[in-house]
Amino acid sequence: MQTSSRMLASGFLEFKLNYAQIHHLGIRDAVSFENFSAGGYLWRINCYPRGDKVDGDNEHLSIYLQLLTKSKNVRAIFDAYMVCRDGTLSSSDALRSVEVYPPRHGIDLVWKRFVKRSDLESSYVKNGRVTILCGVIVIDSTLPVPPPPELASHLGHLLDSAFGIDVSFIVGGEVFHAPRAVLAARSPVFNMELFGTMADATMPSITLHDIKPAAFKVMLQFVYTDALPSNVELGDPLVEMMIHLLVAADRFALDRLKVICELKLYENVSAETVASVLVCAETYGCPKLKRECIDFFAVKRNFMKAVAIDGFLMLLQKFATLAVDLAMTVGL
Known part of the structure; x- marks a missing residue:
């Protein structure tokens, strides 16, 4: 060569x-x-x-x-x-x-x-x-190496303490406590809701709908530490958790978390999950993830497995734009 x-x-x-x-x-x-x-x-x-x-x-x-x-x-x-x-x-x-x-x-x-x-x-x-x-x-290995950053570790300890707690969230029947200032510093949506003119700004307890408690807990951990737990800690099925987490990240404008979720979904997509990941990408404005899913479909063996999954045809009927994109790619 x-x-x-x-x-x-x-x-x-x-x-x-x-x-x-x-x-x-x-x-x-x-x-x-x-x-x-x-x-x-x-x-x-x-x-x-x-x-x-x-x-x-x-x-x-x-x-x-x-x-x-x-x-x-x-x-x-x-x-x-x-x-x-x-x-x-x-x-x-x-x-x-x-x-x-x-x-x-x-x-x-x-x-x-x-x-x-x-x-x-x-x-x-x-x-x-x-x-x-x-x-x-x-x-140069002879030079002193600074220790790893400690900010995430220090903030992470706040998750398990009552220090600075001044707001609670009720999510799916579970209660989560947090300091408003930390949330507002990390998310423009939290900043607007907790310190703006909205009604939530004066409420000690806020009820959130359409979000899974497990996903909200992981999102809080990311807000404090800027990192996600391991895949094992995230639980199984991983793809389902990452979809819920991406939805939460999009809702609270946590852009870095949203990108991390996109990458994890792409790395773990399979014939069994590609349809739900594709819908998520289309719904929440993830064009690169959408393109990767469609490219996944373009591989014949992947496509043959995916179309056999229950709900695939209903997906095409419900999301007409996706049906058109797939037709152009794989010739439906």
Whole structure:
């Protein structure tokens, strides 16, 4: 296979892949670029144009960073950018990660879904080649490393204390207590409701409808800590919880939480859940998630499983616009 690499600066390389050749590679077929030095260590970048099949997703190009030098506690920043046809760096297909080598569990730093294969030809192929700019910056391990941020932990303790509590929410028969100031600082909707001219601003207890208590509890945790619990803690079925949580995030204008929910739904969508996720995306203004669901339908084996699920035809009847979108994509 014809590949080339050109050293741009210490630890930064530009890779050019022959698109015609990588387009026909099989699953788990890798392209390994020449070894390079950064910070006194030897590195290698491995690319899987059709993924490595670890998670069953073969619609994305995967990229790995491997440390070849035997060493301990090497801290490195890994950057990767797709280069557009005009020579600029892509703002959408670009990632950065900080990792300590050797990685935990012996697994190299990996981005399994770095860029969609369908986007390569439409956005990045120039003169028959795809260009990826990668860089490794080794951080001096002798310098002091600041401890992890503590703000989320400190605020998270407020969830289990009575400090500053001045409003209660009744959700599905369950009662949740919180400080108005924290909620208002995180959500413009809470700010308007709790400190504006609305009736809720003077009420010590507020009843919320059309929201699940479990989803409201997780949303409160995110408001305090800016993070979600693990998938195990979120419970099963995960997709159902994420849909309820996305609805709550949309209602209270928690934009970051809404995006996180979209990503989790995309990562966990299946033939059994794609219809409900698609309806959620259409209803609550998630165009990227909607596009991903429709692309999921476009795979024949996924489509054949999904149409056999109860309620699929009712979905098409109830959401006429979705029926049109699916018809254009899969030829209904």
